[in-house]
Amino acid sequence: MKGASLAEIKKELSHKSYDDMAELCLRLARFKKENKELLTYLLFESHNEEGYIESVKSYIDEQFELINTASYFYIRKSARKILTNTKKFIRYSQNKETEATILLYFCEKLKAFSPSIKYSTQLQNMYYRQIALIKKIVCTLHEDLQYDFNLILEDLSK
Known part of the structure; x- marks a missing residue:
């Protein structure tokens, strides 16, 4: 059909x-x-967009707590699953500011994750792809928001 x-x-x-x-x-x-x-x-x-963002952030926190850290294979698989679900939640909102906020939070959690992602090329690539996507989204936002998001992006790029 x-x-x-x-x-x-x-x-x-x-x-x-x-x-x-x-x-x-x-x-x-x-x-x-x-x-x-x-x-x-x-x-x-x-x-209530702020409440929705907080609920998605708490979902991300819970999922990062559940990641099996036995090997980078499981970490990559779990991180991809978290990112897929996060993007699904972002699609529901269709708000660029919400998308940038949630993706920044995901990147912060991924960067701070232990064991470090610097030992996995795939995880680093995932991280840098999301940073590039955030930069692209931020360019479409209001100037004040661009400034705020760019400050956070600079911290993540270090």
Whole structure:
């Protein structure tokens, strides 16, 4: 089955009643975990972006605590998993300031992680890719925010 375009879906949704829309949303939430998470963000957390950022930061903290430090293989695998989930949470928000804040926090945690990432080329590459992405995002923000984020980036680049 081929999915309809967004324009077609939007046009069709404009013809639906409130009850039909609510039923469609609930049915959509049943099928995929990401859909349910997105609806949760939109309904409960989108009005409080600072609280959402703090909840994502606490998630990152918890996940870094659980990393198996037996070998760099497990560390890399866990760090990639944390980054994937973090980017998923960022996609829900679609706010560039939130994205920069969360990615900076991830990089801070990765840099401070013990054992050090300097002994793993893959972890260093992951770190530097995220720093480059943050720099790209920061360029699109307001000048005052750019200054604040650039100060943090300078500390991380040392």
